[in-house]
């Protein structure tokens with residue numbers, strides 16, 4: 001059994017150390033093992049998940065999630081809480097990357113296998129602009145997926161409750177302060193998640209001044225309904241199984257329209273009405289709302305961040321109870337199906353779409369946050385300061401994207417959008433919804449120039465020969481894609497790169 005071994009049992013000098021056992025750190029370690037190398041993983045958490053105790057001061061208030069709901073410690077890291085959505089970046093995203101799309105894409109199959117999201121197939125048949133797929137991991141929690149493997153492994157030693165408090169260089173070796181010991185390592189991979197990696201690397205001499213800058217999450221929310229001309233089209237928009245895992249189509253705009261119309265990369269999907277909005281009149285949506293609004297129950301069903309989003313500002317319990325009482329038969333039927341699909345069947349269905357005869361659904365958008373140097377994380381007096389905001393331009397871009405989508409849906413005879421707000425209020429309505437802190441990208445940005453990037457195209461820390469960074473923090477642009485899939489593809493590529501260095505040495 002190599003998991004749980006205490007730091008005290010480790011040799012003082014190690015070959016390769018990975019700091020952090022989230023998806024990125026595990027992807028590096030498991031790939032190195034496949035390539036025949038020994039690796040030690042130092043993880044701050046234990047076998048079970050627990051909320052990060054990281055303290056941050058974020059300005060302005062309300063835009064950045066608290067670490068206690070955004071960062072999870074333990075074997076598997078934040079995958080204990082994530083949605084499990086796997087999506088690769090788009091061709092347009094690579095305009096600011098130091099590596100071409102083809103370079104990353106060769107690792108997609110390996111990333112899909114590691115995350116268990118089926119084949120790396122992200123297109124399906126469908127009407128034009130509605131063929132892009134998002135995939136879900138079969139089992140979301142990477143700690144559960146990989147624990148048995150790690151316990152059997154003869155090459156990977158995972159030390160839990162091993163929090164690294166400092167990283168320095170001494171000659172050719174890195175010195176790692178962990179649990180009261182100093183370990184030395186020839187090669188170190190920092191895979192601690194975006195914010196924690198800034199905290200750790202800030203104490204290391206010679207790191208690029210770009211550390212912490214260009215912090216970008218995603219824009220995410222809903223400002224319109226989509227009304228389908230043919231209500232049966234909801235079937236096409238619903239979840240389905242592909243290659244043994246759940247997938248769903250996303251509406252995407254043509255890549256050139258982002259350039260021509262100056263729209264940030266954004267996609268859309270067909271969704272249920274917001275659970276907390278009792279005006280949907282649905283017994284099942286209100287029942288789910290009521291269950292989630294009881295914190296102790298809701299936390300058992302979904303992660304706290306997702307629970308809070310569904311519950312919104314709360315209230316109106318009486319209206320929701322009335323919805324529930326209006327259709328007890330329909331409620332029992334829908335509830336039995338959802339419980340079976342989410343908690344009995346495997347793979348577990350990631351969500352559900354409650355069909356309605358009018359073909360009216362909430363449209364959710366998910367898009368890129370612009371790359372801005374003033375969105376940044378810094379360390380001051382031992383605390384993390386996070387300056388993180390969204391601009392009116394970003395919100396206006398989302399409004400424009402909806403207008404383009406509306407035109408395209410009408411032209412294709414698929415449907416139309418109906419806005420939740422009047423034209424003059426739309427930008428503000430988008431802006432009011434924006435916030436992230438879950439997708440921590442850009443803070444250890446990859447680039448060609450140490451002046452505005454932290455790692456090079458090989459994820460090597462500028463100024464340090466043998467220190468590397470793995471994870472979504474290195475992504476130079478946020479794109480529309482959720483970041484973990486690309487983070488893992490880069491982590492696997494990094495492991496091959498490290499193995500190449502070792503072979504040459």
Ligand SMILES: Cc1cc2nc3c(=O)[nH]c(=O)nc-3n(C[C@H](O)[C@H](O)[C@H](O)COP(=O)(O)OP(=O)(O)OC[C@H]3O[C@@H](n4cnc5c(N)ncnc54)[C@H](O)[C@@H]3O)c2cc1C
Nearest residue numbers: 020022023024044073077078083084085164193471482484
């Ligand atoms: C509610 C929610 C929903 C999400 N949904 C999605 C989604 O659907 N799709 C998607 O792509 N992404 C999603 N994400 C983001 C996703 O969880 C992260 O991108 C992913 O977990 C990053 O993996 P990582 O290994 O780089 O970092 P993490 O998963 O954060 O793991 C880092 C690990 O490092 C450890 N660590 C930190 N500091 C130290 C230290 N000093 N010493 C030792 N160990 C340390 C931590 O304990 C942790 O285990 C979501 C996140 C949240 C919170």
